Amino acid sequence: MKVIIFWLVLLILCIGIELATMGLTTIWFAGGALVAIFAAVLGAPIWLQAVLFIVVSLLLLYFTRPIAVKYFNKDRVKTNVESMVGRQAIVISEIDNLQGIGQVTVGGQEWSARSAADPVKIEVGAVVTVIAINGVKLIVREEQLQNTKQAADAAADTAGTV
Secondary structure, three states: OHHHHHHHHHHHHHHHHHHHHOOOOOHHHHHHHHHHHHHHHOOOOHHHHHHHHHHHHHHHHHHHHHHHHHHHOOOOOOOOOHHHOOOEEEEEEEEEOOOOEEEEEEOOEEEEEEEOOOOOEEOOOOEEEEEEEEOOEEEEEEOHHHHHHHHHHHHHHHHHHO
16 A cells, blocks of 8 residues: 555656646656556556566656657747747848857847858848847848848949949
8 A cells, every 4th residue: 555655646746847837758657657556556666666667667768758758849939049940130230250250130129240250251231030049149141142242232332333
């Protein structure tokens, strides 16, 4: 009877932690504890209950966690910072890693920025892509398409003045 109470307390504790955190971490062990309770009710030895608890918990964790994480996170909204990666930004203050300066604007918000390549300076007005975040700074790479467009515009301006 004491063993059944132990497994029941463990089951309730795992469910309580899962409800409090919603991290999909302890629910698998709650399943293992439930199987151990059934084994205890049927009179299985304690070592078998413990083995069943461990095996069932690990099997549930291994086989169902990836599916559950995918299902529960499909509607998850990215936070402000997470949503920055992959977005385009406009340089509003020259980016120079050597001097430690540079700012971009993304979606109307100003961010400190650094170039992904150290020796590269990125001029004001250039379009860049956010490739990572380091602390509170966006790590950016200059858009090659923008450079091509700027070169074509410059060539057209030169041709127009001749």
